[in-house]
Amino acid sequence: MDLVLDDNGPLYLQLARALKEAMAAGRLANGTRLPSSRELAYDLNLSRTTVVAAYEHLRAEGFIAGRVGSGSYVTSPWTTPVRSPPVRRAVVAQSDYSRRLREFSDIGNIPGRRPPGMRYAFQFGVPMVNTALTAQWVRELARAAPYVQPNYPRIQGLPALREAVARHVGRTRGVACSADDVLIVGGTQQALSLIARVLLDVGDEVALEEPHYFTARTILQVHGARLVGVPVDADGMQVDRLPDPAVKLTYVTPSHQFPTGAVLSHERRLALLEYARLGSGWIVEDDYDGEFRHDRQPVRALQELDRDGRVLYVGSFSKTLFPSLRLGYIVMPPGLKDDLIAAKWTDDFGSPPLDQAALANFITSGAYDRHLRQVTRKLAERRQLLRSSLQAQCGDRLEIMESHSGMHLVAWIRDMPVEEGEALIRAAAERKLALYSIAPCYLQPPQRTGLIMGFSAMSPGEIRDAVALFAKCLALFPRRKAGERGRPALYLARSSG
Template sequence: MFLELDGHGPRYAQLIRALKSAILEGRMAAGSRLPPTRELALQLELSRTTVLAAYEQLRAEGYIEGRVGSGSFVADLPVAPLPDPRRAEFCTPSRYVQRARMQRDIRPTRQHYDVRFNLLSTNPLINPTLVNHWSRELARAATHTALEENGSQGLHGLRQQVCDYLARRRGIRASPEDVLITNGAQQAFSLTARVLLDEGDTVVMEDPDYFSAYQAFAAHGARLCLVRTDADGLVCSALPAGSPRLVCVTPSHQFPGCSVLSLSRRLELLRYAAARSCWILEDDYDGEFRYDGQPLAALRSLDGGDRVIYVGSFSKMLFTSLRLGYMVLPAALREDFITAKYLSDLCCPVIEQAALAHFMENGGFERHLRRVRKELMARRKALIEGLRRHAGGRVEIVDTPAGMHVVAWLNGYDHARTDALVAHARSRGLGLYPMAHYVHTPPPRAGLLLGYGRLTTSALQEAMQLFGQCLDEMDAGVAAAS
């Protein structure tokens, strides 16, 4: 009797699966006798105890029948025909799935993961002392937190700490009733789509924009209207004349272009939203990291009409695997978002929420931010100095003192040559990311998005020296070809 074990899990479980497949596929007909346990054990090089356990389980589930003095026999079961994958017919998926299939996976995290110097912009700084602090907070929370669901809106203590933090650092006045705890910013985008958008509704987004937010709205069926940005952020004069349902912006540090939305444009955008009864989603993904003074006040702090949905995430400020974020909601939308959160996943993990709340309450969170901000300043300085020393006039740096990345425009490069530079740098152990990957309309200039959050200052100095060598080698290649 031919049986093939799949190699996954305990041997008796593998044998059960193999026997079930043989029975259901008709290779063992109803009424046929199974091999004696000693014989099958010897054939498959298993212990007899393992075979006995498998037979007992199959007998309990009704696949086989035991006859005293005769052995075990296959029960009379309907046998399913083998599927023909060429003829398999599937029901038409939902319109959401059809749209989601069109959203190609453009996450840059899948690129250059194996190179020595990876300049990925979405990599936050890893604070080595945070591991110990967070371990202690988790242990404390596990001991002191009730092990039960705490409500879809989130732990009250964490929502209170978020309010206190936003009042001190971002100029936002809110109560815990205004705050919804989410599984990161990505869930906030998804909830916003569910609450506010029907298929065909217009969503205004910056160009360039954050690709995951764009995909969340596109998969939901929104009609995306892309509005250009410049050195002062979103160009409000280019906003559509109609009435969009939502405007999605990154005012504190435009992603990926690095500009900051000027005060005059912030006020203009708020007037636009009030006049057209639309909502604004403020994605404040790294507004805390500003190096030439205090962080700028959030757009929400200027919102007298209560039309701004504020989104923040702890993943950028702590570590990416901490899937906790928050939304500050207009009063008119509060209950609808809480309901959407409940229908999505009931609630966020309570122990992690309690650990984070205590970490914020005892001052550990802001001590961590001060340390990270200081280190990021040093890394940003190392990156820019290295660019100037080794790339010289071949790059133009967008020097915005905020965030965890800079944009470097390449002089004398088109997009094809930039792709060749990226491929060559990868072969030398350097991970580069073209700006063209972050925009929907190719920019008139070729450039790179250079993240400095994950590499140390010494590693960044080496990376920029290697970058300069790659530029030299590209120039030498052009000279040799001519």
Template sequence: MNRCLLPENSRLLLYGDLQGDPELREEIATYLHQIRGVRCSSEQIIIGAGTYHSLDLLFQLLKRDVSCMAVEKSVNNGVKALLEQFRFDLHPLHLESDGIRIEEVYNSKAQAVYVTPSHQFPFGMTLSVNKRIKLLNWAKEHNAYIIENDYDGEFRYNGRPIPSLQSLDNDERVVYVGTFSKVLTPSFRISYLVLPHTLLEQFRLGRHSYDQLASPIFQKTLQLFMQSGDFERHMRKMRSLYHKKHDILLQAIRHVFQDINIDIIGTGSGLHILLRVRNGMNETQLVQTAKQKGVIVYPTSIYTLKQELTATPTVLLGFGGLSEMDIRTGIELLNKAWSAE
């Protein structure tokens, strides 16, 4: 018996549209406008198979015009590997409590800048509106690009939402990069770029070099999930759940760490916070003593572009996947791990 599992248009299902499922791109354009004020048509969206794939596509596009890139001085490992692979001349930017130093961007020879403005990875600060406007002015004056990786911009718990750089951009200078890894699950491997029109034109001209790697079947599944309204309900639920976990974590830290000198940083958004710990241990000791008690915290020095000694050891704590009980117990255990015997 000749049984066909795929419908007749299976060629389309296998390869899909090079920019991604058109209906999914419509859903994403509407979603980004609602949640981050992004102004774009679905035509400007390119679906990718995770942020690194999206950035790979973008760097291929930028390589012609960009040789020097100004980059936050600490970046996620995958991004760092890609930047090195493309051999950009990197100009590291120091981080302050309100984000990068704009004068350092002006003092660089960069033709593009890479930022995580909603919740800097790893240090968690938010780029202030004032600095956002200055950065956009720089990009306009220098005909340069801003790569805005908004990877956990959907989760903000306190204060007024800060507009995305893309929503403030009137000069087609910002490339917005996003992922469904935080709002759904990393296993989905679906991300997107929002390209300004000039880059879109180049993407289309060089289309044979840019494969569409995100599974068309997952894309369709996501599109139906978004269209049904279930995605919006899921987002509301997750936002309130993560907000609750975030607050429980902060309360537990303030309550439990009475005898250790600790600063909590990077709070108010995203799915992780950081602890700057002054108990005489270095970063490796903080990570290892925590591990011996069964608690995983992550080092931050590994993310620096150019290795340097950080003044105070700082570790990262994720809370998205933990139960309220895990959070409270984990903080008790950390306190034991880090207190003098």
């Protein structure tokens, strides 16, 4: 402990003063356990009697609590939180990479997060609260722990997990691969980062859907890609609008377009594969929630149709289990395997083996399939509930996009310009309801208001209440007649009462 005695008076009082100073400065915060008198005497080269006397003195003054033998705790009257010295980021970015990080990423303002203090949130991309899964996961971890080697993990991932993933995606998504083609990664996030590093040079062109998954956009931008947004309609990305000459990489969500929910049609799948083949380009297939097909058999993966090894199929356990697991996978085309595995090695040596072992067992035991069936059923019910509640309470003010899978819907508010939409989001937040604009999903945001409405993080009762509150907020902004000009958003937000 960093204590300076002031050479003034009896040693035990000098020590008591030094400890109080440390408390006042916040270096010894409330609740901190002090070292035993024996340890502190040894550290400061004092007699134990001196330290015991200092502790007794502080105890009498109410600065510490607890007993000799069972430990003493700081109960200081100062509430100064322990603060690390303010860290200032270098004024000048230190590299081109850091310049791009500053330009494109804003980690203080990540879209889709739940703001504090909200009662309801149509948050998307978060799995259902599932206490049974948590309990099961604890058991899987305990079962796997004794068999996990303490040494560095296998770079490519635990063979048992790669095997389990290969069989699972083969069976459920039609992905043709063996365990040897699978690279275990830290979620889609790391997958995209590794792929960008392996495939892209600064200035390379990358095509992505417009609208798209904003995080994928940020990763690509930070790696120096020049992005081309390709519009999406009810059949997914309009592949005939891909740039000519062909781009190096195309990022798509074919099974459940993020965020619109469209499914890429068979013809477009074939056209996209042909585009990549002719241009010697690559396709990233992000299959983030393709397992949650509510009404029919899951749509098969694009990778199934790939005869030329141009598709990198990316899957994640963030939606099917939980995002803090930070596990996902890339099914690698043969030409990129070595580079991707080497990139993973330079990044982190390999993903944590305990979680991988638990997950391998969870999948092979059949528990994962059971869990997916259960969750898919519940998600289908909640999607239907959200849809019918919105229709009942908001009538024809909303245009809800067709979608048969996943954990969110997209709803456009008819005749509501963007500024009014922003005022609606603010008015809802004042009433403790978090709404999520679709705008961050665009390179060129549209001139109308669209919302992404997640339904996985709310119980059916909460969905009903949240929709009722949403309808009240929406009623504060009466529908415009054709040609009517907008009133100032501020006025609208304030007049909402």
